[in-house]
Amino acid sequence: MIEKIPILILAGPTAVGKTSTSIEVAKKLNGEIISSDSMQIYKYMNIGTAKVTKEEMQDIKHYMIDEIYPDEKFSVSDFQERANFYIKDIYNRKKLPIVVGGTGLYINSLIYDLDFTKAVSNKEFRKKCENDIEKYGNEYLYEKLKLIDPDSLDRIHLNDTKRVIRALEIYHETGKPMSTYYKDFRKPNHLYKIAMITLNIDRKELYKRIDLRVDLMLEKGLIDEVKSLLKKGYNETLTSMQGLGYKEIIKYLNNQYDYKEAVRVLKRDSRRFAKRQLTWFRRDKKIKWINVDEFKTQQDIVDEILNYTKKKLELV
Numbered sequence: 446m447i448e449k450i451p452i453l454i455l456a457g458p459t460a461v462g463k464t465s466t467s468i469e470v471a472k473k474l475n476g477e478i479i480s481s482d483s484m485q486i487y488k489y490m491n492i493g494t495a496k497v498t499k500e501e502m503q504d505i506k507h508y509m510i511d512e513i514y515p516d517e518k519f520s521v522s523d524f525q526e527r528a529n530f531y532i533k534d535i536y537n538r539k540k541l542p543i544v545v546g547g548t549g550l551y552i553n554s555l556i557y558d559l560d561f562t563k564a565v566s567n568k569e570f571r572k573k574c575e576n577d578i579e580k581y582g583n584e585y586l587y588e589k590l591k592l593i594d595p596d597s598l599d600r601i602h603l604n605d606t607k608r609v610i611r612a613l614e615i616y617h618e619t620g621k622p623m624s625t626y627y628k629d630f631r632k633p634n635h636l637y638k639i640a641m642i643t644l645n646i647d648r649k650e651l652y653k654r655i656d657l658r659v660d661l662m663l664e665k666g667l668i669d670e671v672k673s674l675l676k677k678g679y680n681e682t683l684t685s686m687q688g689l690g691y692k693e694i695i696k697y698l699n700n701q702y703d704y705k706e707a708v709r710v711l712k713r714d715s716r717r718f719a720k721r722q723l724t725w726f727r728r729d730k731k732i733k734w735i736n737v738d739e740f741k742t743q744q745d746i747v748d749e750i751l752n753y754t755k756k757k758l759e760l761v
Contacts, residue, residue, distance in 0.1 A: 449635070449636065449637055449638040450532060450533065450536045450542065450636060450637050450638065451536075451541060451542075451637070451638045451639075451640075451758040451759075451760065452532060452541075452542045452543070452544060452555070452637045452638070452639050452640070452758075453470070453474070453476065453541060453542070453543045453544070453639075453640050453641075453642070453750075453754050453758070454481075454543075454544045454545075454552060454555075454556065454639060454640070454641040454642065455467050455470070455543060455544070455545045455642050455643075455644070455750070456481075456545075456546065456547060456549075456552060456641065456642070456643045456644070456726055456732070457547060457643050457644035457645060457722070457726075458547060458645070458651060458718075458719035458720075458722040458723050459495070459547055459655065459658075459715060459718060459719050459722065460495075460651065460654040460655045460657075460658045460715075460719070461644045461645065461646055461651060461654070461719075461737065462644060462646075462737060462743070462746075463545055463546070463547070463644060464495075464497050464501065464545070465501070465743065466644065466737075466743060466746055466747060466750070467543060467545040468497075468501065468502065468503055468505050469743065469744075469747045470543065470747055470750050470751065470754075471505045471541075471543055472503070472505065473747065473751055474541045474543070474751065474754065474760070475539075475540050475541060476505070476535075476540055476541035476542070476543040477505065477506040477507070477508070477535045477540050477541075477542065477543065478505060478506070478507045478508070478543050478544075478545050479507075479508045479509050479528055479531050479532065479535075479542060479543065479544045479545070480497075480507060480508065480509040480510050480545060480546050481509070481524070481528070481544050481545065481546030481547075481548050481551040481552050481555075482494065482509075482545075482546040482547060482548055482551075483524075483548040483551060484685070484688045484689075485497075485509070485510050485511075485546075486509055486510065486511070486512045486513055486519055486524075487511070487512075487513060487514070487515045487685045488511045488512075488513065488514050488515065489514075489515060489670075489673070489674055489677070489679075490515060490670070490674070490685060490688070490691070491670065492662050492665050492666060492667045492670045492690075493662060493667055493670060493671070493688065493689070493690030493691050493694075494688070494690070495658065495662070496510060496511075497510065508527075508528075508531045509524070509527065509528060509531070512527070515674060515679045515683055515685040515686065516678075516679055516683055516685070518607065518684075520607070521550050521551060521554050521559075522554075524551045524554060525551075525554040525555065525559070528544070528551075528554075528555055529555070532544075532555075532637070541758075541760070547722045549600075549722065549725035549726060550600060552641075555634065555637070556633070556634055556637070556639055556641065557632060557633065557634055558632045558633065558634050558635070565614070565615060565618040565619060566614070566618075567614055567617065567618055570613075570614055570617050570618075571610055571614055574586055574609075574610040574613060574614070575606075575610070578606055583603055583604055583606055583609070584603065586606070586609050586610065586613060587603050587609055589613060590609055590612055590613055593613070593616050593622060594612055594616060594622035594623055594624055596622065596624035597612050597622065597623050597624045599721070599724075599725075602687070604684070604687040604692070605684055605687070606684075607684060611623070638758055638759075639731075640733075640753065640754045640757035640758050641729070641731060641732050641733065642732070642733050642734075642735055642750055642753065642754075643726045643732045643733070643734050643735070644735055644737055644746075645723065645734055645735070645736050645737070646736065646737050646738050647736075647738050650738060651719060652716050652719075655712065655715045655716055655719060656712050658715075659690075659708065659711055659712050659715060662690060663708070667690060667694060668694055668697075668698075671691055671694040671695060671698065672698065674686065674691070675695070675698070681695045681699075689711065689714055689715055689718060690711060690715075693707045693708075693710050693711040693714070694707060694711075696710075733753055733757075735749055735750065
C-alpha cells in the first residue's frame with residue numbers, strides 16, 4: 446500500500462488571519478507553506494494581494510508566491526501540477542506540507558481527484574470565442590454561459606474570459622455543463638491524508654477587518670503599485686489586473702471613479718468576495734471550522750489547530 450502524504454489545509458475568507466496563523470502553526474509542526482491564492486502567484490503584485498513579506502515569513506519557506514508574471518496564463522491545472530510537486534518535495538524532506546489560502550478551486554484540485562489532463566479541447570472553437578469577445582465584449586459570452594451552465598457562474602467572474610471560454614468549450618464538445626463534471630469528479634485524492642480547517646469570524650468583525658485592510662493597502666502605496674504595473678505594460682484586460690484592488694484603482698486612474706468611489710467599491714467588492722469564499726467552503730462537510738473570535742489569543746487558535754491536526758493526521 447502506498448503511504449499517504451499528510452497535508453494540512455488552512456482555508457478561510459480574506460482578512461480572517463490565515464497568514465500569521467499559518468506561520469505560527471508551521472513553526473510548531475515543522476512545516477512549509479504552499480499558497481493557494483490565485484493572485485499571490487503574480488510577481489510585482491504585492492500590496493493589492495496582501496502578499497506575505499519576507500519578514501512575516503519568519504524563515505518559513507513559502508511556495509506558489511511570485512511564480513509567474515502578470516501577463517502569463519495560469520490555470521487550475523497549472524496550480525495542481527506545481528502544488529503536487531511541492532507537496533512531494535516538502536514531504537520527502539521530512540516536513541509537513543501546509544496549504545494556505547482562499548481560492549476554493551485551487552484547494553479542490555488537491556483534495557479531490559480532478560483530472561484536468563483528459564479534458565476535451567477545440568482550438569477552433571476557442572478562437573471563435575476570442576473573436577466574439579473582441580467584437581461584442583465579455584458580457585456576450587458570459588450571457589451564453591449563463592444560459593447553458595448557471596451553476597458555473599459562482600466560480601467564474603465576468604472578466605475571467607479564459608475560464609468562461611473553457612466552460613463553453615466543454616459544453617460545446619460534450620453537451621454537458623462544466624459544473625456537472627466538477628460534481629462527478631469530487632472523488633477524494635487517495636494520495637493524501639488531509640486535515641482541512643477553515644477559519645471564520647463574526648461577519649461584522651470580518652467586514653471591519655476587510656475595510657481596515659483596504660485602508661492599509663492604500664496607505665502602503667496601492668495606487669503607486671498599480672501605476673507601476675501599467676507602466677510596465679500590464680494592461681487592464683489581463684486576468685491578473687482584473688483582481689480585487691487592481692481593477693478599482695485602474696478605474697480611478699482612468700477617471701471612471703473618483704477616489705472616494707474607488708475605495709467604496711473596493712471595500713464593497715472585497716466584502717462580497719469574502720462572502721462567496723465562505724459559501725464555497727460551507728459546501729464541504731469534511732472541513733473543521735474554527736471561529737477565531739471564540740478564542741482569547743492567537744496562540745489559543747494555534748493550539749486548537751495543532752491539537753486537531755495531530756489527531757487527524759496521526760502525527761507523533
